[in-house]
Amino acid sequence: MVTAQLLDQPPGCILTALRVRHEDADTCARKLAQLNEILVTFDGFASLDTIRREGGLGTDFYILARFRDVAALERWRALPDRNALMDEIEAMSIADVSRQQAAGSNIWFEPIVSMPSQPKPPLLWKRWATSMLAVYPALIVLVTLLRPVTAPLPEPLGLLVVALILTGLTTAFIVPWLTRVLHRWLVAR
Structure with a gap:
């Protein structure tokens, strides 16, 4: 029954x-x-x-x-x-x-491998502003602090030293931190 x-x-x-x-x-x-x-x-x-x-x-x-x-x-x-x-x-x-x-008695769902869609990236001008906020102050500090090291070097090599350090700092620390701090602003439309 x-x-x-x-x-x-x-x-x-x-x-x-x-x-x-x-x-x-x-x-x-x-x-x-x-x-x-x-x-x-x-x-x-x-x-x-x-x-x-x-x-x-x-x-x-x-x-x-x-x-x-x-x-x-x-x-x-x-x-x-x-x-x-x-x-x-x-x-x-x-x-x-x-x-x-x-x-039905045997219920099968299609697997949901990932969420239906990725969240939309922040607006271009917000990404640009965040990048500027990450890069410009760090660039000023690095150029000033590294001047004794880079002054005797040819200018392209001195800029390479600054760029290497700046890229590492912004990629590993500054941009991730700013993204967390500014998250609500970045995702707001």
Whole structure:
């Protein structure tokens, strides 16, 4: 009898994947916990699995919600409380939100190898301004400090010494630090 019921009313699942900024990850996790509190009281809800993965570009969340049947899933998707909370969660996303829905006794989702899209790079003028902020003050300091070393050298060789040190400093330390400090400004449109 259980098998017949299963075939008559196949379970419904929805897999949602989203990426948020690292600094928003705990807020997103709290909102997902609130969503779970609503879910456990919902008639037709079966289970919720959430995977949180820290990545280089942000924190990824994979949420798999299972329902008794597709009709329960559709009722859940229509709830105003659910929609309001999902809007808040999805507003934190820095990439397209991926959703896959499936129904049946054996549910297979296409693998989500990576998030749907990479976050857009900062605007060109913001990247340029950040680069100038990283390079110009360091260049002035290096030219001044290295003058006793570079003065006796031919000018192209002296500039090479400055460029080597400047490139190393900006690549390894200055630009990564500025990118973290200016992150909100850089991603704002």
